[in-house]
Amino acid sequence: MSQELKIDSNECKLLFADPIQSESAGILLRSRLQASGRRMGFSDVRRENMVLVASEMVTNLIKHAGGKGMIQVWQQPGPALDIISFDFGPGVDDLALAQQDGYSTSKTLGKGLGSMQRLSDEFGIYTQQEKDAKHGRWHGTALWTRFYLNKHNSAGSAGLNMPAVAQSGFEIGVFSRALNDDRFNGDKIYLQQHGAKLRLLHLDGLGHGEIAQRVTSNLGCYLSVEGLDKLLAAVDHHLTTGERGAVAIAAEFDLSKKNLNVLGVGDMSAYVYIHDSINNLSFAPGILGREHKTPTATQLVFEKKTLFITASDGIRRGWDKDSFPRLFNQHPQLIAYVLGNVMPRVTDDQSICVIRLN
Structure with a gap:
């Protein structure tokens, strides 16, 4: 366990927040990701992984939420870069089934979820269907992926060097x-x-x-x-x-x-x-x-x-x-x-x- 951890919310910065209504909206997103990742010190490979994740999110927003949603990019303590997809679609009927590679219908997010999870260091998904939305507040799907700057893999799945945030307990x-x-x-x-x-x-x-x-x-x-x-x-x-x-x-x-x-x-x-x-x-x-x-x-x-x-x-x-x-x-x-x-x-x-x- 880390003996010392310090976090200041000044390190929490919103770098990008735009609605995604068509594939062309992803051009600015990918450009911003490359620039932000480069500024933070991520390698070419890691930045390419971010772009691939973002591209999957754009496709999902258009295909499954009808372009009713947005993507955010955040810099977070760690240091880390987060990519968030937040939509106002119908939600996912069977989340476990939707995360299986190769499964794709008009009512699921499809095989892209597995690749997003493999390409990122942290991954999370939350969905709420319209019929379950209390007081009509929100329904849709939120996807979260995180890339740590200081996480590297020196020997296959061994040798992970996680930042202090991930070792804090x-x-x-x-x-x-x-x-x-x-x-x-x-x-x-x-x-x-x-x-x-x-x-x-x-x-x-x-x-x-x-x-x-x-x-x-x-x-x-x-x-x-x-x-x-x-x-x-x-x-x-x-x-x-x-x-x-x-x-x-x-x-x-x-x-x-x-x-x-x-x-x-x-x-x-x-x-x-x-x-x-x-x-x-x-x-x-x-x-x-x-x-x-x-x-x-x-x-x-x-x-x-x-x-x-x-x-x-x-x-x-x-x-x-x-x-x-x-x-x-x-x-x-x-x-x-x-x-x-x-x-x-x-x-x-x-x-x-x-x-x-x-």
Whole structure:
């Protein structure tokens, strides 16, 4: 297990997000992938694999969703490059059958799924049929593929050198998108691991834009403060001299004790998915750096299948596990992408962090 892991949501960058309505739309996508992969340091072979995956996604969107969808390319901590296909089609009837090589009908995604999975380092698929879409919110299919820059295979299937994120003992998903895809984002997620303990600080600066980003920048240093109450007190003190306040959630996972401690101030959301149910956590009202009530810690047993989700108020509430059947068994990164794309408020920055024991 890695003894130290640091993640800053500044590393989470949306590089491409366009609707795909025809094969010609894939030309810009492939060009952007080549340029982004080259800039990040991926080899020619790895970039070609990305292009092949993207081409399969374009074909699937047109053939099975009638061009009602989009493809996103994200740079993520790791470093890693993610390619996401998100459509508004009918969904897949039999997902297990659809993933078999050689199987293709007008109601499935066909044999391309197997090749996408083999070409990428991580792969996930989530589908919801129209008849299962609660409140008519969303139906379709989301495909996630990931390419790690630092993963190499030196001897067949042996000799894998995975990045710190993949060795941390946790599965982590991060989604952070600025309002109107502005260059400035007032939402910030910091993660830091030392040994068996993983710390999270998720902040939302009031408002949005450049000032909100300045408010929440450079606060990751407080993750080293002993005690979550003292951590939030230090952030509170820091923000008293700032231009705006912020709301925040602080959490600590202890692998040795199998517990989770959570503390928060302000209008943010946190959910714990355990034993097939989702529980919402509430936090002290107020604003850090301004006025707020004293926060009270919540301690939970953190079992292997427990899922912890935090979100800024840029993500709409009012969803539960029945809104997204089987989603919360998926990889945290795919969960973050689905919630971020289906549940955003179009008036604020949006951010989600999803954590599960690996």
